[in-house]
Amino acid sequence: MNRAKRDRLFADALRDHAGLVARVARSYEADAARCEELRQDIALALWRALPAFRGEASLATFVARIAHNRGIDHMLARQRDPQGAALAEDWPDPLPEPVQRVEIGERQSRLLAAIRTLPLGMRQVVTLALEGFSHQEIASVLDIETNAVDARLSRARRRLRDLLGDPS
Amino acid sequence: MNREPWDDWKAAWRETPPVDVARLRRHVDGKRKRMLCFVGLECLVSLLVLVHLGWRYATVNDGSLLGLIACGAFLVVATQLLMLALRRGAWRSKSTAPADLLRLTIRRCDIGRRLILAQWICSAVCLVAFGAWFALEYPALLESMGRDRLDFAIKVNIAAQIPVTLALAAWTAWYLPRLRRRREMAQRLLAELDGE
Numbered sequence: 561m562n563r564a565k566r567d568r569l570f571a572d573a574l575r576d577h578a579g580l581v582a583r584v585a586r587s588y589e590a591d592a593a594r595c596e597e598l599r600q601d602i603a604l605a606l607w608r609a610l611p612a613f614r615g616e617a618s619l620a621t622f623v624a625r626i627a628h629n630r631g632i633d634h635m636l637a638r639q640r641d642p643q644g645a646a647l648a649e650d651w652p653d654p655l656p657e658p659v660q661r662v663e664i665g666e667r668q669s670r671l672l673a674a675i676r677t678l679p680l681g682m683r684q685v686v687t688l689a690l691e692g693f694s695h696q697e698i699a700s701v702l703d704i705e706t707n708a709v710d711a712r713l714s715r716a717r718r719r720l721r722d723l724l725g726d727p728s
Numbered sequence: 729m730n731r732e733p734w735d736d737w738k739a740a741w742r743e744t745p746p747v748d749v750a751r752l753r754r755h756v757d758g759k760r761k762r763m764l765c766f767v768g769l770e771c772l773v774s775l776l777v778l779v780h781l782g783w784r785y786a787t788v789n790d791g792s793l794l795g796l797i798a799c800g801a802f803l804v805v806a807t808q809l810l811m812l813a814l815r816r817g818a819w820r821s822k823s824t825a826p827a828d829l830l831r832l833t834i835r836r837c838d839i840g841r842r843l844i845l846a847q848w849i850c851s852a853v854c855l856v857a858f859g860a861w862f863a864l865e866y867p868a869l870l871e872s873m874g875r876d877r878l879d880f881a882i883k884v885n886i887a888a889q890i891p892v893t894l895a896l897a898a899w900t901a902w903y904l905p906r907l908r909r910r911r912e913m914a915q916r917l918l919a920e921l922d923g924e
Contacts, residue, residue, distance in 0.1 A: 571753075578747035599747070600755045607756050609824075629829055632917065636833055639909045667740040679920035684826065690741040703825030721733055 561611045569619070570607050577623040580691055581606075584624065587675050587687045588631035594638075602630045617700055621693065625701045628684055674723040682716035689713055777804060790872060792865045799861075807850065830918040837911035844900055851896075 561569075574581075581602050589595040606626045613622050675683055688698045695713070699706045781801040788794055862869075869878055 570756075574749045574752055578749050578752065579742075579744040582744055582747045583741065600752060600759075603752045604756050604759050607760070625824060628826060629824060632826055632829060635917065636910055636913055639906075639913050667736075668743060671737055671740050680826070680917050681921045687741075690738050692738075703828075717734065720737065724733070724737075 566610050569610050569613065573606055573619055573623050574603065577620055580620065580623060581627050584627040584631060584687060586672055587683060588634050590676060598630065598634050601634065602627045605630045621697050621701050624688060624693065670724060674720055677723065678716055678719060682712050682719065685709055685712040686716040792868050803854065827918060827921050830914045833914040834911055837907050840907050844904065
């Protein structure tokens with residue numbers, strides 16, 4: 561892959577999937593400053609990995625794989641699980657109504673805290689499913705069987721429902 | 729399966745603050761440049777050491793120093809080769825699957841511990857070899873350098889060795905437990921993946 565193509569792909573990946581990168585980073589790191597560092601690490605890892613991108617899968621699945629792998633590296637470097645820190649003030653995006661903002665912020669905060677308590681395998685599957693990836697795509701990102709995705713997701717949902725309760 | 733909580737979670741999950749893409753790009757560009765500079769500097773230093781040793785070898789007439797210079801150059805190359813041999817297989821995983829990356833981390837931790845052990849053994853061997861060479865060459869060195877210059881050279885050598893050895897020992901004491909904790913964490917995460 562030549563330099564120009566790599567730069568173009570990198571720009572596309574950041575433009576289209578920066579949100580995915582940010583959300584995956586949040587599932588691995590609760591602290592806002594460290595989460596920003598993790599986002600930067602993921603971006604750098606993405607640039608370095610781009611020559612391996614053959615276009616066989618979508619760019620989104622490629623980015624997701626890099627993001628999760630960097631997330632694991634981040635946990636290994638920190639040598640601890642990510643739960644415990646408070647929700648960052650820059651989360652969520654400004655919304656029209658302050659009340660609505662608080663409501664969504666609280667919901668996200670509880671969801672993220674619950675997701676971070678899941679075992680790694682469940683956490684990866686559930687964050688990718690929340691991103692909207694199909695089970696086949698999740699299997700491809702994590703290099704596991706689709707059956708394993710089904711089983712992990714089903715258990716993760718049960719666990720989340722136990723942790724968060726049923727809002728309906 | 730009740731769809732309601734899932735849809736609700738999905739909506740909450742997708743609410744993302746805007747990401748400063750330009751800042752991310754600036755960071756990546758800066759980091760790339762720093763990495764390039766670091767690798768270049770490392771290569772330059774290695775090259776300079778070898779060129780310096782080569783130049784000393786070509787210009788020095790003293791037979792005992794020639795042997796020392798040749799030993800130094802040999803040690804530089806041998807150490808590099810040894811490090812590469814020990815690291816074989818440590819750089820790349822079979823795939824980029826999370827489980828393989830965790831297994832690679834465990835392998836790297838094991839290799840890291842072996843590298844530290846090898847480093848101490850190499851240092852001890854070098855020290856013993858230097859001591860033996862010095863004892864054998866002492867009369868010739870005394871004759872060629874004179875007592876004062878030789879004493880000064882010994883003192884400088886000891887003054888340089890002690891802080892380096894102490895720093896290495898302190899680094900080992902800090903790094904080994906860190907390596908052990910990293911390995912334990914990787915094993916635990918792998919168990920979380922395998923246990924699914």
